[in-house]
Amino acid sequence: MANRLVISLAVLLAIIGASRATDFEVGGDAGWVVPPAGQAGTYNEWASKNRFLLGDSVHFKYKKDSVMVVTEEEYDKCASTHPIFFSNNGDTEVRLDHPGLFYFISGVTGHCQRGQKMAIKVIGPDAPPPAPATPPPSPPHPSGAAPAVAFAGALVAIAATLLPLVLRGV
Numbered sequence: 001m002a003n004r005l006v007i008s009l010a011v012l013l014a015i016i017g018a019s020r021a022t023d024f025e026v027g028g029d030a031g032w033v034v035p036p037a038g039q040a041g042t043y044n045e046w047a048s049k050n051r052f053l054l055g056d057s058v059h060f061k062y063k064k065d066s067v068m069v070v071t072e073e074e075y076d077k078c079a080s081t082h083p084i085f086f087s088n089n090g091d092t093e094v095r096l097d098h099p100g101l102f103y104f105i106s107g108v109t110g111h112c113q114r115g116q117k118m119a120i121k122v123i124g125p126d127a128p129p130p131a132p133a134t135p136p137p138s139p140p141h142p143s144g145a146a147p148a149v150a151f152a153g154a155l156v157a158i159a160a161t162l163l164p165l166v167l168r169g170v
Helices: 002-020 042-048 072-077 147-168
Strands: 023-025 057-061 067-070 085-087 091-095 100-105 117-123
Touching: 042 117, 057 100, 067 091, 072 100, 072 117
Parallel strands: 023 057
Antiparallel strands: 057 091, 067 085, 067 100, 100 117
């Protein structure tokens, strides 16, 4: 019986952990394309507005192009002969599997120089919470509770539902 409880709790924790990862769409609807003239910083500006956590992934959609994960030096030079990772299948997902900086560039000649590159910082589990911003307060959650509290309440409800089943041996 205790074995089933441990297994059930492990499954529940796995579901919770999986639900925390985010899949970021690089470039939104436009995808991974050369930015318009005068907007070379488009991807880094987008990246700076997001918080990338260990386990998240970035998804690149593109046509007649490629994505390379490179070193900082290769990123600065906009060139790599031996990238850390290369894909040109038009639909590439890169899992952010370690904390620190990731550098992405297009592998098509001239695209990186025109701004098709991005550096993102991945935050590990020991990172401090983000500094509080000073935007206007957000409207209250419809239930009157903060979304995190509502999420925690849902987890308690799931656990309360599963626990009797586990204890009965179902």
